[in-house]
Every structure is written in structure tokens, then in C-alpha cells.
Amino acid sequence: MEHLPVLVVIIPLLTVPLCVLLDHPRLAWLAALASSWLSFAAAVGLVLQVSDTGPISYLLGSWEAPWGIEYRIDVLASYVLLIVTAMAALVLFAARESVRKDIPEARISRFYAAFMLAFAGLAGIVATGDAFNVFVFLEISSLATYALISMGKDRRALSAAFNYLVMGTIGATFILIGIGFLYMMTGTLNMADLAARLPEVADTRTVRAGFAFLAVGIGLKLALFPLHLWLPNAYAYAPCSVTAFLAATATKVAVYLLLRFMLQIFGLDFSLVLMPLDTLLLVLGLIGILSASMVAVYQGNIKRMFAYSSVAQIGYMVLGVGLATTTGITSAILHLFNHALMKGALFLALGGIAYRIGSTTIQDFSGLGRTMPWTMAGIVLGGLSLIGIPSTVGFISKWYLVLATLEEGLWPVALLVLIGSILAVVYIWKLVEAAYFGTPEGNPEIKEAPLSMLVPMWALVGANIYFGIHTDLSVGLASRAAAVLTGGAG
Amino acid sequence: MSELQLLTWMPLVPLLATAGVIATDKSPNVREAVTIIAGVILFALVVTLAANIDWDNPTTLVLAEPLPGLRLAFTPEPLGLLFALVASFLWPITTIYSIGYMRSHKEENQTRFYAAFAVSIAAVMGIALSANMLTLFLFYEILTLSTYPLVAHAGNDKARRAGRVYLGILIGTSVGFLLLAMIWTWHVAGTLTFTQGGVFSDEVSPVVLSVLLALYVFGTGKAAVMPFHRWLPAAMVAPTPVSALLHAVAVVKAGVFTILKVSVYIFGIDTIADLAVSDWLVGIAALTIVLASAIALRKDNFKARLAYSTVSQLSYITMGAMLGIAAGAIGGGLHIAMHAFGKITLFFCAGAVFVTAHKSKISELNGIGRRMPWTMGAFAIGAVSMIGVPPFAGFISKWYLVGGALQTEQWIAVGAIVISTLLNAAYFMPIVYAAFFKEEDPQHSHGEHGEAPLPIVLALTVTALATGLIFFFPGVPLTLVDQMVGG
Numbered sequence: 001m002e003h004l005p006v007l008v009v010i011i012p013l014l015t016v017p018l019c020v021l022l023d024h025p026r027l028a029w030l031a032a033l034a035s036s037w038l039s040f041a042a043a044v045g046l047v048l049q050v051s052d053t054g055p056i057s058y059l060l061g062s063w064e065a066p067w068g069i070e071y072r073i074d075v076l077a078s079y080v081l082l083i084v085t086a087m088a089a090l091v092l093f094a095a096r097e098s099v100r101k102d103i104p105e106a107r108i109s110r111f112y113a114a115f116m117l118a119f120a121g122l123a124g125i126v127a128t129g130d131a132f133n134v135f136v137f138l139e140i141s142s143l144a145t146y147a148l149i150s151m152g153k154d155r156r157a158l159s160a161a162f163n164y165l166v167m168g169t170i171g172a173t174f175i176l177i178g179i180g181f182l183y184m185m186t187g188t189l190n191m192a193d194l195a196a197r198l199p200e201v202a203d204t205r206t207v208r209a210g211f212a213f214l215a216v217g218i219g220l221k222l223a224l225f226p227l228h229l230w231l232p233n234a235y236a237y238a239p240c241s242v243t244a245f246l247a248a249t250a251t252k253v254a255v256y257l258l259l260r261f262m263l264q265i266f267g268l269d270f271s272l273v274l275m276p277l278d279t280l281l282l283v284l285g286l287i288g289i290l291s292a293s294m295v296a297v298y299q300g301n302i303k304r305m306f307a308y309s310s311v312a313q314i315g316y317m318v319l320g321v322g323l324a325t326t327t328g329i330t331s332a333i334l335h336l337f338n339h340a341l342m343k344g345a346l347f348l349a350l351g352g353i354a355y356r357i358g359s360t361t362i363q364d365f366s367g368l369g370r371t372m373p374w375t376m377a378g379i380v381l382g383g384l385s386l387i388g389i390p391s392t393v394g395f396i397s398k399w400y401l402v403l404a405t406l407e408e409g410l411w412p413v414a415l416l417v418l419i420g421s422i423l424a425v426v427y428i429w430k431l432v433e434a435a436y437f438g439t440p441e442g443n444p445e446i447k448e449a450p451l452s453m454l455v456p457m458w459a460l461v462g463a464n465i466y467f468g469i470h471t472d473l474s475v476g477l478a479s480r481a482a483a484v485l486t487g488g489a490g
Numbered sequence: 491m492s493e494l495q496l497l498t499w500m501p502l503v504p505l506l507a508t509a510g511v512i513a514t515d516k517s518p519n520v521r522e523a524v525t526i527i528a529g530v531i532l533f534a535l536v537v538t539l540a541a542n543i544d545w546d547n548p549t550t551l552v553l554a555e556p557l558p559g560l561r562l563a564f565t566p567e568p569l570g571l572l573f574a575l576v577a578s579f580l581w582p583i584t585t586i587y588s589i590g591y592m593r594s595h596k597e598e599n600q601t602r603f604y605a606a607f608a609v610s611i612a613a614v615m616g617i618a619l620s621a622n623m624l625t626l627f628l629f630y631e632i633l634t635l636s637t638y639p640l641v642a643h644a645g646n647d648k649a650r651r652a653g654r655v656y657l658g659i660l661i662g663t664s665v666g667f668l669l670l671a672m673i674w675t676w677h678v679a680g681t682l683t684f685t686q687g688g689v690f691s692d693e694v695s696p697v698v699l700s701v702l703l704a705l706y707v708f709g710t711g712k713a714a715v716m717p718f719h720r721w722l723p724a725a726m727v728a729p730t731p732v733s734a735l736l737h738a739v740a741v742v743k744a745g746v747f748t749i750l751k752v753s754v755y756i757f758g759i760d761t762i763a764d765l766a767v768s769d770w771l772v773g774i775a776a777l778t779i780v781l782a783s784a785i786a787l788r789k790d791n792f793k794a795r796l797a798y799s800t801v802s803q804l805s806y807i808t809m810g811a812m813l814g815i816a817a818g819a820i821g822g823g824l825h826i827a828m829h830a831f832g833k834i835t836l837f838f839c840a841g842a843v844f845v846t847a848h849k850s851k852i853s854e855l856n857g858i859g860r861r862m863p864w865t866m867g868a869f870a871i872g873a874v875s876m877i878g879v880p881p882f883a884g885f886i887s888k889w890y891l892v893g894g895a896l897q898t899e900q901w902i903a904v905g906a907i908v909i910s911t912l913l914n915a916a917y918f919m920p921i922v923y924a925a926f927f928k929e930e931d932p933q934h935s936h937g938e939h940g941e942a943p944l945p946i947v948l949a950l951t952v953t954a955l956a957t958g959l960i961f962f963f964p965g966v967p968l969t970l971v972d973q974m975v976g977g
Contacts, residue, residue, distance in 0.1 A: 384635075387665070390624065403677055406677045414674075
């Protein structure tokens, strides 16, 4: 049990060479699936352990922190690990059929290897308590992600991957420079140690420059408006299972980094009082919500539409952080979880549709309400959750975010947030109208998606409703994590 | 049955009916029988609840508690019971009417139609029983979503466009304003539970309360206060049974019901009286009453005229709630029931004319009364009740409303009621006159047709009779609304 913090990362990491060595599509999938579920079990164990005994510190190779590398799991980390591992496990469960169709057979085992590498990288970013280690894992996951995106069937996947590669590398470099500056001033890379030593040197230009580099670097990874330009194409042209996984996890991990660096390492006082990060996040978050939702309305490709919607949803999280109050940060952390559930469900459903009709453009949705009733019902429920209808997780997120803005007296912001919801109605309903009231042209032989894709998708749809009514887990963890972050305690 | 069981089964029965309707897709007769039986059972349940309730300590059924202190819960409440009684009484009758209408008209997708109808009724039960604003909001949104397939039923461009307007306005206002008002109320008062006398403490500034009240009134798009009324005429593309039960009774009444609940149980009647903004809201409601009536006068399309008449009549209720006096709330509450019987009759008649004579314009109706005496007779009764002439239902609620307006010396409100009564007469009576006393117009030849199909005639006769009977026996609604204002 004491090795859980490292197991969460090591299990998927070791599966990577295993997948390559097996070099057999079915066996590679089984290995990836098994390891993702093991990793999920480890994450569940961590959540229980953390809520039982408080933050866990794990010393790699028994080297004492701050000299050795420390893995540190607190409430926030265990919560994000739970999301990442659960989404990986569900997406992999659904992936087999669609991967078989999307990827040439000879490359399938390598696809799973890259997938597990990306997964291990994301888990590593969250588990580690070492700033340089964050950069290493970030590069691991990013490089694997570029490869995954480029495997998309559409040739435009290549340029999308390249675009992301350029932007992502700039982001990673900025993060590295930022970490380097901090190391220069403090001589440490351990996060807790950094947090303790930074206040002494906070008033130097180097630390401020380091802060700025980190903010921009994380902003790029996060696809924070206006640094989001890589995201829509990357999501639209990547294989469906990759999109589902990335949408549900990668940006969440970036939000985690934002919270970790800005609120914990630099601390609220530095980030928000000395540097005006809160205003910046508030404004960019709002513009992101409105502009990305507006653009989403005009997308003909549904995958791109949901990609823009993701940019908007990131705006909601960033806005919550920008409010810089306990309720605001709770809403951001809560939305992390809830958005993973909605977008996971929606992209998995799109995967089922792409699997059956080979396209995700709105014209091809005509009549799907009749031919693929279960998939479409899933999309409708996932969409309602995105809009924020009560008894779905989206409502809970919106409730906390609007409450947080009202607590600060920012009622125009509250109104703008809700206008974002109304825009979501517009783009979701385009889809619903086409599917249920459109006249299908051509091929009436479309069948419902295979069961192996329906089951994980509906598991997520069910979770959207379950966690919209029973919020003990999500709200409980989020508010505890937010209390820790704003209280300044480790 | 205990109160708790009744509360559980009231929304559950129509939901089970939905499942039954879908399961019996292949045999239409069984399918409609399922709906009718469910309707009768539901009405029996509501009557049982109304008859046995102990108002001093009503039972609460907690469905879930998503956030601490924020519950999804049902509590029986007088106005809600009145609403539930009206809706559940009219549901089986509308179903009988639907059989005649949908089959004569050879509509497609009838299973979807009956299924969505039953879900809507379940949502209405949820609204009627809701113990707090959150529960009401949940079922309010479900009602919007479940009626959308009914509005867009035809699936052609016109229906889809109407569906967009319908959803756009109803969800737009509810998410943009109503939800905001709700969260704000939670932030200020710490509760959303409907409480006699309101939930706000005296310290809350009148400015905040004024903004909140305006947000509630405009956020309740279903109440169709101008300028958010356009969805209602748009919804008229739906099959007539939908317009009759949902867009003259269930959906629109859910809107004004929300406004009444908010003003009585969230603000409290006395608080409303103190707020300056309520005078403005009375003014806007009065404007809606007069303008909508004027528009109705100019509509030649039968259903469009009825729709604008509904917009106007709904604002009577909103106005009553905003008067800030018990008589106003009582009048508003009564009008929920009184308007329902009259207006559903009128819609039944419009639909009967449409399926039998294939006429949808008022200018084509000359002399039709001689071919369809039952239908047009019922229409005359409904029209007279709308105008507010005794001995029909509409008179009673208008009496209270005028009384309330006079007591508060809101001359705008009094004026609006008087003008609108004249306009009501001006746009309804010519139809009755033309139907019975004008000669048939050879240009719009009626062809060979007689009275509408039997189920249709049956349904509209029952509702017309009810319009008259309720004038002589107004005991049940009167007791219930009296109870609401704490009498």
C-alpha cells in the first residue's frame, strides 16, 4: 500500500514497452486495459488513504526530500489522479473497436504504447512533488500526444499534430525557463521547499519573470484563450478515442498545474496581490467562454464544435480560479471533475458515431435519433449536462461558479456565465434537431454502435446524473482541496 | 394511501404511462387506453390527496439533497394542488380529444406524441408539488424539453423553426434570469424553500429585492410577459391537442404558477407591496394584456388569435401577483383554473373545425355553426367565459382581480382589465356571430361535412360544461387559494 503513489505512474509506464514487445493488437489492448484499471484501483486507494491520513509523501529510492525526488499526494492530487485514471480506464475499454477501424493493424500495438505513455506522463505530473519532474513528465505526455494525434485518419491530422508540437514545445520551454529561474533564486526544485523559500526572494525581477514564463507556459498547455489555437484542430483530427482521452484529462492536468504553481508554490499573495493574475484570468476566462461558445455554434464538424466547447469550459475553470475565493476555486476544481464526465461521455458517443458512419459532420447526423437511439440519447443527456440542467453535474458546476461570482458582487459576470450556457443550448440543439427531425439521405442501414462502446459511454452518462444528485464525493473533495489551496497549508 | 405514497405516485403514474405508451407502440388502441387509464388514476390520486390533506403539517417527500440544505423535495401546497387538479382532470379529456384529432388528421409519430405528452404531465405534477425553487426549476426545464418534440412534431422547416424559437426563449430566459435569480436568492437568503410570508429578512436591501423580482418575472418565460411572449404563438404549429392542454393550460400555467409561488412564498405578498418595482411590473403586465388583445384582434388565423388571447390572459395572473394584496393573489390563483377550462374549450373547437372542415382562418367560418352546432355552441360558452360574463368561470377570477386592483388603487390595472374585456368581446363575438348568423360563403365552400368526430365533440362538451359548472360550484378552488394566502 505504501507504494501506491508511485504505482499509479509506474504501472502505465511499464505497459509501454510491454505493448511494443507483445506487438499484437489484441494483446496490447488487453495489457493497456488491465494496467489502466490497476492504475485506477491505485488511485482509488490513494483517495481513501489521503482522506484517512492526510497528504502522503513518497521518497523515490528513499532519498530524502528536498534532495531526492518526492512524490506527494494531497487531496487535490488524489482527486485529479482519480479523474485521469478513471477516464483512461473507460476510454481504453471503448477504444478497441474504433482503434481497429482508425489505425492500420501494424501500428495498433504502438498506438497503445503511445497512449499508455501519454497516460503515464499525465499521472506523473500530478503525482510528483518535484518541479523539474513536472517538466519531464509534461514532455513525456506531450511527445506521446503529438504521436497519437498524428495517427488520425484524416491527413490534416498531421498538420494539426505539427501545430500542437510547435505550440506545445514553446509552452514546455517556457515552463522549463520558469522553473529554471526559480531554481536560480532558491536552489531547490522540491515544490514544498520552493513554496517555503520563495517569499524571501519574492520581490526580485527573476522570480517575477519566472512567474510570467510559467503562467504563459501553463496557459499554452491549458489552451487558455488566446493561447488555444492548437486545440480545435488537434481534437478534431485525432482518432476518436484519443480525443475523448485528451478532452477528459489533458486540459484537466493543466488546470491542476495552474492551481499547484500559482496558488501553492507562489501562493495567493504573490500571484494575486503582487502580480495581477486574478484579473487576467477573470478577463481571459470570460472572453474564452463567450468567444469559443460563439465559434462552436458555427462549426459543421461536431468534433470541432465540442473542441471549441472545451475551450469555453476551460474558461469556466479559469474564471473560477480568477475569482480567487474559496468558493471560486472550489467551483474550478469541481468543474474539472464534472467537465471530464461530460466531455468524456460526449466524445465517446461521437466515437461510436464516427465508427458507424465514418464522419462527424452535422449533415450526417440526420436521422441518427432513429438509427442510433442509444448513442443519440447519450449525446442529448451529455449535452444537457453541458448546458447545466438541474440534476446533472453541469448544474452543480454552474451553481458554484455563479454563487462565487455573486459572493464577490460581480453579477454582470454571473450573467455572462449564464449567457455562455445559453450559447451551449444553441449548439447542442443544432445537433438534436438534425438527429431527431432531420431527414436522412442515403444509407438507412446504419446500426447502433457496438456494445463495447455503448457501455463505457453510458457509464459516463450515468455518472453525469449520479454526481449531479449525489455530490458528496465531488463537492467534498473539491471544497477540501480548495480550502487547502487558499489556506496556504500543504 | 398515505400522503407520502400519494406524493410518490403522482409524478410516477404519468411516467409509467410513458413507458406503457412506448411498449404498446404497435397497437394504437391499447396505447391510448394506457394514457386514459393513467389519466383517470392520476386524477383520483390528486383528489385523494386534496381531500385528506392536513394543512397544518403537510408531509414532505425528499427525493435527494444535491448540496447541503438544497433539496429536491415535494410538499403539497394549496395552489399546487389546484394546478394539479386542473391538469390531471383535463389530461384524460384531452387524450380522448387527441384520439379523434390525431387519427382524423393521420398524424405520424403518434407514439412519440403520446409519450412526450405523458412526460409533460409528469413534469407538471413535479412543478405543482415542488417544495422549493430548485425542484420547481428542475421540472420547469423538463417540461420545456419534453414539450419541444411536441412543438416540432411535424418535423418540417416551419415546425423546426418554431421549435427553435420555443426552446430559445424558454431556456434562454430560464437559464439567463431565473437561474440567476435563484442562485442570488440562495446567496442572500440561504434557502429556496417556499415559506409562508417569504424567505428574505428585513435587512436585504429593496434594490436587490427589486432586481430579483424583475429577474423572476422575466425569467419565467412560460408566463409570456412581453417582450418574452413570442414562443407561444410560435408553438401553435403543434397539433391542436398540444396547443389545447399544454399551451393553454399546463405549460403556460406552470409559468404563472411559478410567478405566484415566488411572490407568495419567496417574497411574501407584503414585501411585494413595499417594492416600487412591482408597480412597474404591474404596468408591464397591463401593457401585455392590452397589446396582446389588440394583436389578437388583427389575427385571422384561428389558433394565432387564441394564442395571443392566452398571452393577454396570462398577464392577468402576473398582474394579480404583482398587486401585492391578497385579493390579487387569490384572483390570480383562481384565474389559473378558470382560464384553463374556457381556453381549452376554445382550442378544442379550433381543432375540431380544422380536422372536420379543414379551415384554419376565421374569415372562412361563416355559417359553420349550422353544420357544427355542438362545436360552435361550446365555442360560444368558452368565449363568453373569456370575456368574464356570468354565469361562467371567467367572471369569478376577474371579480377578484378587479377588486384587488381597486383596493390598491392601481388604476392602470383596472383600466387594463376594462379595455381588455372590451377587446375580448371584440375578437371573440364576431366569430360566434359569423358562425351562426352569416350565410355560408361560396368562395370558401364547406364541402359536405357535418359535426366533428365523436371523441372530439365529447371532449369539448365536457370542458364547456365544466366552464359553467365551476361558476356555480367554485368551492374547491376558492378554498384552496384562500388557504394559499394564509386564510
